[in-house]
Amino acid sequence: MVRNAWQRWLDRRLPRARQVRLDQRRIFILPTGYGYLYLLVSVLLFFGGINYENNLILGLCFLMIGLFVVAILHTYRNLSGLILRAGGGRSGFVGGQGSVEVVLIARRRGHRALWLRWLDQAAQEASVEGGEELGVWLNLPLTRRGALRPPRLRVESRYPLGLLRAWSLVALDQVCLAWPRPQESSDCPARGGDRERRAAPTGQNGSEEFRGLRGYVPGDALTQVDWKGFARGRGLNVKLFEEPASGRLWLRYDLLEGLPLEQRLSILCYWVLRLSDENRPFALTLPGAGLAPGRGGEQRQRALDLLARHGEGD
Amino acid sequence: MARIYQVPSHARGWLTLAIIATSLPQLIDGPWWQSLLLLLVLGWRALVDRQRLLLPGRVVRLALLLATVVATWQSFGRLHGPEAGTALITGLFALKYLELVGKRDAYVLIVLGYFVCATILLFHQGPLAALYVIGCLVLLTASLAGINYSDTHARGRQHLGVAAVMVLQALPLAAILFVLVPRVAPLWNMHLDSGQARTGMSDSMSPGQVSRLTESAELAFRVQFDGPAPPPSQRYWRGLTYGYFDGTTWRQARPPGWDERDTLYDGRGPAPDWYRALRNADQGPAWRYRVIMAPSQQRWLYALAVPFTDLDGLALARDLRLVADAPVTGSLGYRVRSVPAAGAGATLDGAERTLMLGLPEQGNERARALAADWRRRYTDDRALVNAALGYFREQPFFYTLEPPPVAGDTVDRFLFDTRRGFCEHYASSFTFLMRAAGIPARVVAGYQGGESNGDYLQVRQYDAHAWSEVWLAGRWVRVDPTGAVAPDRIELGLRQAMRNRSADQGDGEGAAFGRLPVLFQLQQWADYVDFNWQKWVLGYRQEEQRDLLERLLGAVTPTRIALALLGAVLLVTSLLALLVLNRRRDQPARPLEREFRRLRQALGKRGLGLPEAVSAAGLEAAVARRWPAATAAAGHWRRYFEHLAYREDGDPPRAERLQLARRRRALIRALRG
Numbered sequence: 001m002v003r004n005a006w007q008r009w010l011d012r013r014l015p016r017a018r019q020v021r022l023d024q025r026r027i028f029i030l031p032t033g034y035g036y037l038y039l040l041v042s043v044l045l046f047f048g049g050i051n052y053e054n055n056l057i058l059g060l061c062f063l064m065i066g067l068f069v070v071a072i073l074h075t076y077r078n079l080s081g082l083i084l085r086a087g088g089g090r091s092g093f094v095g096g097q098g099s100v101e102v103v104l105i106a107r108r109r110g111h112r113a114l115w116l117r118w119l120d121q122a123a124q125e126a127s128v129e130g131g132e133e134l135g136v137w138l139n140l141p142l143t144r145r146g147a148l149r150p151p152r153l154r155v156e157s158r159y160p161l162g163l164l165r166a167w168s169l170v171a172l173d174q175v176c177l178a179w180p181r182p183q184e185s186s187d188c189p190a191r192g193g194d195r196e197r198r199a200a201p202t203g204q205n206g207s208e209e210f211r212g213l214r215g216y217v218p219g220d221a222l223t224q225v226d227w228k229g230f231a232r233g234r235g236l237n238v239k240l241f242e243e244p245a246s247g248r249l250w251l252r253y254d255l256l257e258g259l260p261l262e263q264r265l266s267i268l269c270y271w272v273l274r275l276s277d278e279n280r281p282f283a284l285t286l287p288g289a290g291l292a293p294g295r296g297g298e299q300r301q302r303a304l305d306l307l308a309r310h311g312e313g314d
Numbered sequence: 315m316a317r318i319y320q321v322p323s324h325a326r327g328w329l330t331l332a333i334i335a336t337s338l339p340q341l342i343d344g345p346w347w348q349s350l351l352l353l354l355v356l357g358w359r360a361l362v363d364r365q366r367l368l369l370p371g372r373v374v375r376l377a378l379l380l381a382t383v384v385a386t387w388q389s390f391g392r393l394h395g396p397e398a399g400t401a402l403i404t405g406l407f408a409l410k411y412l413e414l415v416g417k418r419d420a421y422v423l424i425v426l427g428y429f430v431c432a433t434i435l436l437f438h439q440g441p442l443a444a445l446y447v448i449g450c451l452v453l454l455t456a457s458l459a460g461i462n463y464s465d466t467h468a469r470g471r472q473h474l475g476v477a478a479v480m481v482l483q484a485l486p487l488a489a490i491l492f493v494l495v496p497r498v499a500p501l502w503n504m505h506l507d508s509g510q511a512r513t514g515m516s517d518s519m520s521p522g523q524v525s526r527l528t529e530s531a532e533l534a535f536r537v538q539f540d541g542p543a544p545p546p547s548q549r550y551w552r553g554l555t556y557g558y559f560d561g562t563t564w565r566q567a568r569p570p571g572w573d574e575r576d577t578l579y580d581g582r583g584p585a586p587d588w589y590r591a592l593r594n595a596d597q598g599p600a601w602r603y604r605v606i607m608a609p610s611q612q613r614w615l616y617a618l619a620v621p622f623t624d625l626d627g628l629a630l631a632r633d634l635r636l637v638a639d640a641p642v643t644g645s646l647g648y649r650v651r652s653v654p655a656a657g658a659g660a661t662l663d664g665a666e667r668t669l670m671l672g673l674p675e676q677g678n679e680r681a682r683a684l685a686a687d688w689r690r691r692y693t694d695d696r697a698l699v700n701a702a703l704g705y706f707r708e709q710p711f712f713y714t715l716e717p718p719p720v721a722g723d724t725v726d727r728f729l730f731d732t733r734r735g736f737c738e739h740y741a742s743s744f745t746f747l748m749r750a751a752g753i754p755a756r757v758v759a760g761y762q763g764g765e766s767n768g769d770y771l772q773v774r775q776y777d778a779h780a781w782s783e784v785w786l787a788g789r790w791v792r793v794d795p796t797g798a799v800a801p802d803r804i805e806l807g808l809r810q811a812m813r814n815r816s817a818d819q820g821d822g823e824g825a826a827f828g829r830l831p832v833l834f835q836l837q838q839w840a841d842y843v844d845f846n847w848q849k850w851v852l853g854y855r856q857e858e859q860r861d862l863l864e865r866l867l868g869a870v871t872p873t874r875i876a877l878a879l880l881g882a883v884l885l886v887t888s889l890l891a892l893l894v895l896n897r898r899r900d901q902p903a904r905p906l907e908r909e910f911r912r913l914r915q916a917l918g919k920r921g922l923g924l925p926e927a928v929s930a931a932g933l934e935a936a937v938a939r940r941w942p943a944a945t946a947a948a949g950h951w952r953r954y955f956e957h958l959a960y961r962e963d964g965d966p967p968r969a970e971r972l973q974l975a976r977r978r979r980a981l982i983r984a985l986r987g
Contacts, residue, residue: 054439066491067481
C-alpha cells in the first residue's frame with residue numbers, strides 16, 4: 001500500500017525521461033550515520049564547553065555545526081546540475097544479465113564520487129569533471145522475457161564530507177531486451193525445402209555447393225570474397241553458393257503445438273542460436289511477425305529480438 | 315560480503331598531517347612518552363606503507379593500549395581529570411592511526427581528532443590557539459573530503475582547498491551561534507585541577523626569603539573602570555589578609571572555633587550580621603569596574619576596599635575581600651562596586667580582636683621594646699601610627715628587591731640591623747610593631763598600581779604588594795609603610811621606580827624592567843588584542859550575553875532569542891547558498907572562453923548586444939557593421955582567436971593569451987576612434 005503510494009508519488013514527481021537534469025525537485029538529502037555521529041560529537045563538545053565554562057570549546061562546537069550546515073549546501077551542489085542520459089543497452093537471456101548505459105554529463109561544474117546503483121547491487125562509483133561526459137554500464141538481472149525497463153536508478157553522493165548523502169531516484173526511459181532462455185530440443189521446429197523435419201547432420205561448411213562468381217559489390221561479406229582469384233589478378237569477385245535444399249530452414253512457432261508459449265519461444269531460441277553457430281541460413285515465423293531468410297550475426301540478433309518482443313504488441 | 319572501502323592514498327597525507335598537528339600541543343605539554351608513542355606509530359605506518367612491515371596484530375595493539383594506560387597512570391596518578399584524560403585520548407588517537415585500514419577507521423580517527431582539538435582548548439585559550447585549532451579543523455576536514463573522494467585521479471591539494479573554503483564559510487555561522495546560543499550554567503561542577511602551583515600570590519608570607527614574583531611581568535589581572543580610574547596611589551587591590559604571625563611567617567587565620575560560614579557570605583541563605591552591617595554602611599562614592607583575572611589556580615580575587623558584587627559564583631569575606639567558589643583555572647571576569655566608605659560597617663570584637671592582636675610569646679624583643687616605648691609616649695593610636703611611619707621615614711631604611719636574607723628574629727634584624735627590604739618586610743615589621751603596641755593590625759597582600767593600556771589597566775605580577783591595616787576609630791585603616799620609605803613605589807609603580815633608581819645610581823638593578831620602545835609598543839598592542847579577546851570571547855558569559863542581547867534585541871525573552879537565532883542562521887545560510895550554488899562561479903571556463911566573454915561584455919557595454927551563442931566571425935561582422943572603422947582590428951582579433959581556438963594542443967600558453975588580450979584591447983580602442 002505504502003510502497004505503491006510512494007511509487008506513484010515518485011512517478012508523478014520524477015517521471016521517466018530520456019534525459020534528466022538533477023535539480024532541487026529531484027534531489028533528496030539527509031545525514032548519514034556518520035553525520036549523526038558528528039552531530040553527537042558536537043553536542044558532547046557543547047556540554048563540555050558549558051561545564052568547563054570554556055567559550056573556545058563552545059566555539060569549536062559551533063564551528064562544527066556551521067560546517068555541517070555548509071556541508072548540506074556542498075553535498076547538494078555536488079549532485080545538482082548533473083545530467084543523466086539514457087545510453088545504449090545490451091540484451092541478454094532470461095536468467096542472465098543485460099546491461100544498460102547511463103551517460104553522465106557534467107556541464108559546468110564537476111560531480112565527484114557519485115554512486116550509481118539499483119536494486120541490491122553494489123554501487124558503481126564515478127566522477128565527472130566539468131565539461132566531461134562519462135558512460136557507465138550498469139548490469140540488470142533479466143528475470144522475464146521481453147523488453148525490460150530498468151528500475152529507478154539511485155544516484156547518490158556523500159562528497160565532500162560524508163556527513164550527508166544527497167540522492168535522487170532517476171527513471172530513464174530506456175529498455176533492455178531479455179531473450180528467451182534457450183531450451184535444448186532435438187526436434188527442429190522447421191520446414192525445409194524438402195519438408196525434412198530433422199536438421200541436417202552438422203555438416204561442414206563445405207556442404208554448400210559452389211555455383212559461380214560475381215563481381216564484388218561494396219557491402220559483401222569479406223569471407224565470401226575469392227581471395228585466391230584476387231591474388232591471381234582476376235579482380236575482386238564474390239563466390240556464390242547454392243544453398244542445399246536441406247539447409248534452408250523455416251523455423252515456425254506453430255510447429256510446436258501443445259507446448260506453453262514460453263517454452264515454444266525457448267526452443268525456437270535454441271535453434272536460432274544453433275543454426276547461427278552453424279552459419280546456416282534460416283527464417284523465422286511467429287504469429288503476427290516473421291523474419292525473412294538470412295544468416296549471420298545480424299540475422300541471429302534480429303531473430304532473438306523478435307523472440308524477445310513476441311507478444312508485446314498486444 | 316561487506317566491501318571494505320579503502321582510504322585513498324591521496325587522503326592519507328592529510329590524515330597524517332592532521333594527526334601530527336592536533337597532537338602537537340599535547341606532545342609539547344604532556345609527558346615525554348606521548349611523543350615516543352606517536353613517533354613509533356608514524357614510523358610503523360611508514361614501514362607498512364612501503365611493505366616492509368605488517369600491520370600489528372591484535373596482541374600487539376592490545377599491549378600498546380595497555381602500555382598507554384599504564385603510562386598515563388604513571389604520569390598523572392589517575393586516568394580521569396582533564397590532564398590525564400587529554401593524555402589518554404591523544405594516545406588513543408595515535409593508536410587508532412596504527413590500525414587504520416578502511417574508511418570506517420578513518421571516520422573514527424577523525425571523530426577522535428575533534429576531541430583532541432577540544433582538549434587543546436582546555437589548556438590554551440589565546441587567539442593564536444584558536445587559530446591553530448581552526449587550522450587543525452581544516453586538516454581534519456581535508457581528510458574527510460579525501461576519504462569521500464575515492465577516485466584515483468583525485469589530487470591531495472584539492473582536498474585542502476575544499477576544506478579551507480568550507481571552514482571559511484562555516485565561520486559566520488559559528489559566530490552567530492556563538493553570540494546567540496544561550497549560555498547556561500554548568501550542569502555539574504568541573505574544574506581544571508592541574509595540581510601545579512603557578513607563580514603568584516601565596517597564602518603565606520615569610521619576609522626574609524626573597525620573593526620571585528616581584529620580577530615576573532606575567533599578567534595578574536586586568537581592570538576596566540566605568541568612568542575614570544582612581545589615581546595610582548589609591549589602587550590597592552586587596553587579595554588576602556594575614557592575621558596570624560608565628561615569628562617568621564604570616565598566615566591567613568580565623569579565630570578559633572570559627573568556620574568558613576562565619577567569615578564568608580556567598581549570597582545563599584540569610585545574610586550574617588557582619589554582612590548586613592557592611593550593607594548598611596554602603597553609601598558615598600563608589601568605583602564601578604570589571605576585573606578579568608588570569609588563571610591563578612587560587613580562590614582569592616582582587617578588588618579595591620569594600621567590594622560589593624552580585625555574589626554570583628563568588629563570596630564576600632569578612633575581611634573585605636572577594637573569594638571565588640572554585641579556584642580560578644581559566645580567565646574569570648567579575649563586576650565589582652567598591653565603596654570605600656562602607657568600611658565603617660566593619661566590626662572587631664572578641665575572638666577576632668584577640669587574633670588581630672596576637673603575637674608569639676617571645677622573640678623580637680627589641681621591636682617589642684620600641685613599641686612599648688611608643689605606647690608610653692602616645693596615648694592616641696593615630697599618633698602612634700604616625701610615629702611608627704616617621705620612624706621608617708627618618709631612620710636609614712632602604713627599599714630594595716634584593717635584601718640580604720635574615721634568619722631568627724626577622725623583625726628585629728630588619729628593623730635594627732639590615733634595614734634593607736621590600737614591601738613584605740615593611741608590612742610585616744610595621745604590623746608587628748602595631749600589635750606589640752596594642753593596636754589590632756593585619757597584613758594585606760595584593761597588588762598595588764596597574765599600568766594603563768587603552769581603556770583598561772594591566773596589573774602584573776611585579777605589582778604584587780603587601781601593606782598593613784590597623785584598627786583605628788572603629789574601622790580598618792590602610793597604612794602602607796613602604797610608601798614612607800619609597801613613595802615612588804606607590805606613585806609610579808615598581809617598574810618606573812626602579813627605572814628612576816637605576817638612572818640615579820647607574821646600576822643595573824632596573825635593567826630587567828627597561829624595554830625597547832618598539833618592543834614595548836608591540837607588547838602593549840598584543841596585550842590590547844589579548845584583553846579584548848579575553849573580554850569578548852573568553853569572558854562572554856551569561857551576564858555579558860544578556861547585556862549584549864539587550865542592546866541588540868531590546869528585551870531578552872526566549873522567543874526573541876529563538877527568532878533571532880533562526881532568522882540570523884537562515885539569512886546567513888541563504889547567503890551562503892547563493893554563494894555556493896551560484897552557477898556563474900563554477901564555470902570551468904577555458905581561458906579562451908573567458909577572453910571571448912570579456913570582449914562580448916565590453917561590446918555590450920558600448921551598446922552592441924550579441925547573443926550568447928555568437929561565433930567569432932559573427933562577432934567580427936557585427937562589429938564591422940556598427941563601427942566600420944574598427945573592421946581591421948576586429949579581423950585581427952578574430953584571426954588570432956581562431957588560430958588559438960582550433961589548434962590541437964589544448965589551451966594556449968600564457969604568452970599567446972596575453973597577445974590575444976592585447977588585440978582585444980586594441981579592438982576596443984579602435985571602437986572609440
